[in-house]
Amino acid sequence: MNMEQGILLESGTNELEVVEFHIGENKYGINVIKVKEIIMPAPVTVIPHAHPYIEGLIQLRGEVLPVVNMRKVLGLPPQENPENDKFIVSEFNQQKVVFHVDNVTQIHRFSWDRIEKPSDMYTGKASHIVGVVKQDSGMILMLDYERMIAEINPETSIRVEDVKKLGKRERSSKRIVLAEDSALLRGLLHDTLSEAGYVQTVFFENGKEAYDYLAGFVQEGKNIADEVQMVITDIEMPQMDGHHLTKKIKEDVALKVLPVIIFSSLITDSLRHKGESVGADAQISKPEINRLILAVDEKAL
Incomplete structure (x- = not known):
């Protein structure tokens, strides 16, 4: 199944399409935008001393790609009957990664406001689950794929050391509103922005919370430019995605003066x-x- 025909969804509608795949008894989802194609399993070359999540390498049309075994990521034993196994070839964070799953079943389209944030009570800090979609046929669990890759190779994640290469920075009084659903990335962004001198950053877990915060200043009759000087947003977030947040800000007479930077693993030439x-x-x-x-x-x- 080749996914390169392009996403038909109009930008800013707060909708997404999700590829549903299975691991064990559970259903999981990955944004179609991340998926290049879905293929049958190919021969894997095992790499000695690789990270436990890494099954090995495959060669696909001249490219050598790492294969992440999703059963290992989720702490499950090997598949007993792998006849339905699939490889999901994905691209994000400027790199291609293959996810080995038990099966791929269908594509769903729904609004981001249907994705609920999971409770810390049943996920815990080590969980890779960042969202839950309730359906009549059961739940679809949304995973933090960026976090998985950061755990495998921390060099591919955001690092304070990189900011230090910019040289000595002055402390800034500018207030930044930042929307990012990943707790890991919120922490990394806090540390890196603080190192860069931007210490007045207000973090939100999704675009809806960020927009409500900004709209609150307008409702109070305040000049938004006196309160906030920048918005940074991820794209994939429960409740309201970054494209929809940006659209709402730019269509609001009082808020449209705010500069908005989209900081996402999904920024590619084609998107x-x-x-x-x-x-x-x-x-x-x-x-x-x-x-x-x-x-x-x-x-x-």
């Missing part, structure tokens, strides 16, 4: 038009934290 269509002032791919900071330097009010 950049989506951010442009909703009025984003800049789009930067994770984990390019230095480019993000330089864009904040340039565009913050």
Whole structure:
């Protein structure tokens, strides 16, 4: 199944399409935007001393790609009957990764506001689950794929050390609103932005909370430019995604003065038009934290 026909969804509608796959008894989802194609399992070359999640390497049309065994990620034993196994070839964070799953079943379309944040009571800090979609046929669990890759190779994640390469920075009084659903990335962004001098950052877990915060200043009759000087947003978030958040800000008479930077693993040449269509002032791919900071330097009010 080749997914390169392009996503038909209009930008900013707060909708997404999800590929449903199975691991054990559970159903999981991955954003169609992340998926390049779905293939039958190919011969895997095992790499000695690789990370436990890594099954090995495959060669696909001249490219050598790592295979992540999703059963190992989720702490499950090997599949007893692998006849339905599939490889999901994905691309995000400027890299391609193959996910080995038990089966791929269908594609769903629904609104981000149907994705609920999982409770810490049943997920815990070590969980890879970032969202839950309730359906009559059961739940679809949304996973933090960026976190998986960061655990396998921390060099591909956001690092404070990279910010230090920018040299000595002055402390800034500018207030930044940042929407990011991953707790791991919120922590990394807090540390890196603070190292860059931006210590007045207010974090939210999704676009809806960020928008409500901004709209609150308008409702109080305040000039938004006096309260907030920049918005940074991820794209994939429960309740309201980053494209929809950007669109709502840019269509609001009082809020549209705010610069919005989309900082996401989904920024690619083929998808950049989506951010442009909703009025984003800049789009930067994770984990390019230095480019993000330089864009904040340039565009913050």
